Amino acid sequence: MKRTQWKIHGEHLVDENRHIRLSTVDVELPDGVKFTQYVARMPHCAMTLVLNENREALLMYRHRFIIDKWVWELPGGYVDGAEDVAAAAAREVEEETGWRPRTMDHLVTYQPAIGTLDQPQEIYLARGADLTDTAPDINEAEDLRWVPLDEAIAMVGRGEIVGAATVVALYRALSLDV
Incomplete structure (x- = not known):
């Protein structure tokens, strides 16, 4: 061919x-x-699907002005320069939620819109997290919630989770039966 x-x-x-x-x-x-x-x-991004021992995902509720919608998402953000991607993903979890991941395992890497956008996205899986003294960033989330993995998948179907990284992470985790 x-x-x-x-x-x-x-x-x-x-x-x-x-x-x-x-x-x-x-x-x-x-x-x-x-x-x-x-x-x-756009810069490299790193997000984390944090799951606790009950298979509940740590999600943030936030307003996305571009689509003018309140949605649930994973914590994550830009990788700073030569920063280790896993370290960046863990840093973002703690900054945005006040929880420190116990483990960081690579889950999936993808490009969200390759016809127009070059923005590598890496998603990590954290099993367990510890609450820290770090106050969650009020500019990042209105609410934080531990949501059962099956319920999070249902939230995708109801349009409560629409961001590509969160959708990809949840379905990847489901496919691996984590």
Whole structure:
């Protein structure tokens, strides 16, 4: 089977800051059709599915203004520079929730929207967590809750969990029967 790649004829920066690099790329398809595609590149992200001994997931309730909706999500955020990804994921859990994961095991790596966005996402599985003196970041979550894994899956179906990282993590955990 012959594989042909798209030809890239140039990339032009539209805007850039520490959270995103937005550009347009002039491309040509194998059949000769040419067009311009917007491309967004964002920093590496790390999230954690924290499960306690009762198979309950630690979820954060927050408002996402872009979709103007209150949703439940996993804790997570950007990896800082050369920071170890697992360490970044654990740091984000503690900063956002006040819980410190006991273990960190890689669960899955994925790209959320490869047609337009380059943003590597790594999800870790933490088995158990200890409550710390760190106060949860009030800018991150309105509420925190330990939710049974089966109930969290049902929340996806009801539209209460819509973020790709949380959906991917929950279904990956379910497939592995963690």
